[in-house]
Amino acid sequence: NAGVMQNPRHLVRRRGQEARLRCSPMKGHSHVYWYRQLPEEGLKFMVYLQKENIIDESGMPKERFSAEFPKEGPSILRIQQVVRGDSAAYFCASSPGSGGYNEQFFGPGTRLTVL
Amino acid sequence: AQSVAQPEDQVNVAEGNPLTVKCTYSVSGNPYLFWYVQYPNRGLQFLLKYITGDNLVKGSYGFEAEFNKSQTSFHLKKPSALVSDSALYFCTVRDNNNDMRFGAGTRLTVKP
Numbered sequence: 001n002a003g004v005m006q007n008p009r010h011l012v013r014r015r016g017q018e019a020r021l022r023c024s025p026m027k028g029h030s031h032v033y034w035y036r037q038l039p040e041e042g043l044k045f046m047v048y049l050q051k052e053n054i055i056d057e058s059g060m061p062k063e064r065f066s067a068e069f070p071k072e073g074p075s076i077l078r079i080q081q082v083v084r085g086d087s088a089a090y091f092c093a094s095s096p097g098s099g100g101y102n103e104q105f106f107g108p109g110t111r112l113t114v115l
Numbered sequence: 116a117q118s119v120a121q122p123e124d125q126v127n128v129a130e131g132n133p134l135t136v137k138c139t140y141s142v143s144g145n146p147y148l149f150w151y152v153q154y155p156n157r158g159l160q161f162l163l164k165y166i167t168g169d170n171l172v173k174g175s176y177g178f179e180a181e182f183n184k185s186q187t188s189f190h191l192k193k194p195s196a197l198v199s200d201s202a203l204y205f206c207t208v209r210d211n212n213n214d215m216r217f218g219a220g221t222r223l224t225v226k227p
Contacts, residue, residue: 033215043159056224064155077181091158100147101166102211109211 002027004094004107005074012113013082021077021110025094032075033093034067034102043091049075050098080115116144119208121218129226133173136221146153147209148189149215150180153203162204165189176200196225217227 005024012053013019025032030051035043045059049069064082070076079086089111093104119140129132140146147166163174170182180191181210189206206218 006158035217040220042219044217045215093159101164102214103161104166104215105161106151108158 003106006047006090006107008110009108010111010113012115014115015083016081019042019079019082019086019112019114021062021079021090021092022074023077023092024074024095025092026076026105028102029094029096031098031102032069033095034075034077035091035093037089043051048079055075055098055104079112081113082112083115087112087114117146117208117210117216119129119206119216119218121206121221123189124219125222125224127224127226130198131195134196134200134223134225136204136206136223137219138189138191139187140189140206140208141187142208142210144210146189146210148176148180148182149207149209150174150189150191151205151207153205153220155202159205162191197225198225198227199225200227 007022032049034046037043047060047067054073057111066078066081089109091109092107095102095104121138127209129181148164149164151160162178163172165172165182173179178187182189201224203220203222204218207215209215
């Protein structure tokens with residue numbers, strides 16, 4: 001059973017370009033979470049999605065960032081007009097249910113570098 | 116809102132000695148507590164969790180954690196450390212809401 005897949009693993013963008021990060025959850029998981037990690041820091045929650053629904057986006061910046069989890073295909077985290085401050089590791093996690101007792105399974109992350 | 120604190124940025128222990136990585140939490144309802152480990156340039160791996168029941172929880176790689184409600188703590192322990200345990204450890208807390216709150220992490224270094 002494949003784990004959580006993220007691609008690309010590394011992404012380099014110039015300021016003003018768009019970044020698209022993809023996440024395929026574990027088989028049977030319909031709950032996806034996105035986190036951002038700055039160097040030597042913990043993970044900061046960004047957004048929680050179920051299929052075709054954004055459940056909680058309280059951690060997402062109001063501008064330039066968006067996320068989706070369509071009925072078919074991976075979840076996408078999209079960053080428009082990237083700036084240097086967007087450089088970070090972005091992790092996706094999935095879980096089988098929404099209950100707080102469910103552990104989350106993490107992907108290997110996408111490391112975004114903005115030049 | 117829930118929060119978690121890891122008071123030590125770094126913990127150094129000698130191989131074979133016991134290790135403790137500290138975590139305290141704050142949550143309004145019943146806490147769900149987790150420990151994750153992160154190796155360099157990797158995602159997080161789940162170690163163990165406390166949901167309910169026994170206060171001592173056993174997890175992967177010989178790790179265990181003790182839930183202490185009166186002290187609102189969930190310290191991670193291992194009786195005998197290995198060099199391969201060197202990594203970044205995150206304590207997390209969740210109530211029944213959606214987001215999981217992470218501590219800042221503790222870097223564990225086990226020296227041979």
